[in-house]
Amino acid sequence: MRYSLFFIMLYSIVVSAQGVNDSIKTGNLNEIKELNELIEKWPTADNFYYRGYSYFAIKDYQNALSDYNKAIAIDSTDFKYFFSRGKLKDEIKDYRGAVSDYTTCIALNKISYKAYYSRAFSKSNYVDLYGAIEDYSKCIEINPDCGPAYLNRGIIKAQKQLHEEAIKDFDKALSLNVSFIETMKNRAISKALLNRKDAIDDFNAVVQSDQKNGEGYYNRALHIINFKLKQDYCSDLKKANQLGFIPAKKLLNQYCKL
Known part of the structure; x- marks a missing residue:
């Protein structure tokens, strides 16, 4: 059985490219x-x-x-013109066009971590995942405190089944106070896929931090079922169902007495 959502991917956390740039x-x-x-x-x-x-x-x-x-x-020499056009192209989902504009930004200013971050975001949206990892890494090299870059790079590494590396990125994102619930959720799943016992602690933290998130309860229930932990998963499935997380109903019927 699979988790409801293996990886959560960012116009909202990434706070998207716009979230890292000037408002x-x-x-x-x-x-x-x-x-x-x-x-x-x-x-x-x-x-x-x-x-x-x-x-x-x-x-x-x-x-x-x-x-x-x-x-x-x-x-055609002003960085901000290309950068803003790149953001617009992200908004209209012209990700290849956005990459082209951010590439021009980088040519105009090779030490702009924002341009590398934004280009990575655009690359990830048309599935150039290795290119996105490289750009997030360059962003981090220029600005080691760019927390969203660690979160997004971790998500992509997890997609590539590089869970040990992903967890290191999630750890760093958490140390920089980046989107606690999304980071913890992704770290929990990577830990679970590595059969780490402390995955349950992360699933617990997600639920405790957002008690109105049905998916959090659902994922914790799945983890308990998958790893045959001696915990009450039916309560989690009932709570997820009450909160309107639709997949929970099927598992309730399958595993729990209603």
């Missing part, structure tokens, strides 16, 4: 109107860029992309 401020139509007037007088690369940035903030991706393209056509 996007809230855009508004008045701001765009002001930029329209500026562009009529001064159609500079920066003015197109900032209007594109404002469009991006209100999720008008078509106009944002058009303005980023115009900014780059005027000035």
Whole structure:
């Protein structure tokens, strides 16, 4: 029997590339109107860029992309133009296009950990997993305190069945206070797949930290069943079912008296 979800993969934790980078401020139509007037007088690369940035903030991706393209056509040497266009392409799931833009960012600034992190995120989304590991590693080399890079690299290593290495990355992510529940959940599964007895401690920690997460109860129940531990898995399955985690109902019928 398999776990409900072997690996949890990050626009939310990764906090995605956007989560590690500078925050996007809230855009508004008045701001765009002001930029329209500026562009009529001064159609500079920066003015197109900032209007594109404002469009991006209100999720008008078509106009944002058009303005980023115009900014780059005027000035193809500014890191932030390519970086922001890469983020936009991530949002519209043009991951290969995003990789291309982040590659240009790296050519313009070889020590930008954000560019390596973001390119790794994009690569992982079109299943260039080894390339993603390399980029997360480069990100970590430049900035050893980039916690999300350890979490995401660990997730990919676990996908490649490199569980010992994955656990080391999860340990580091936890030491940097990165997304406790997601990190602990993934570490628990890697430990379980290595038949480590302390996996149960991580499953317990997930449940204790988020008692409204049905999947946490479900995964702990699966671990107890799989490893024939002398613990009450039926209570976990009932709780998972009550919390609306649909797969729990089947196991309840199979293993427990209702």
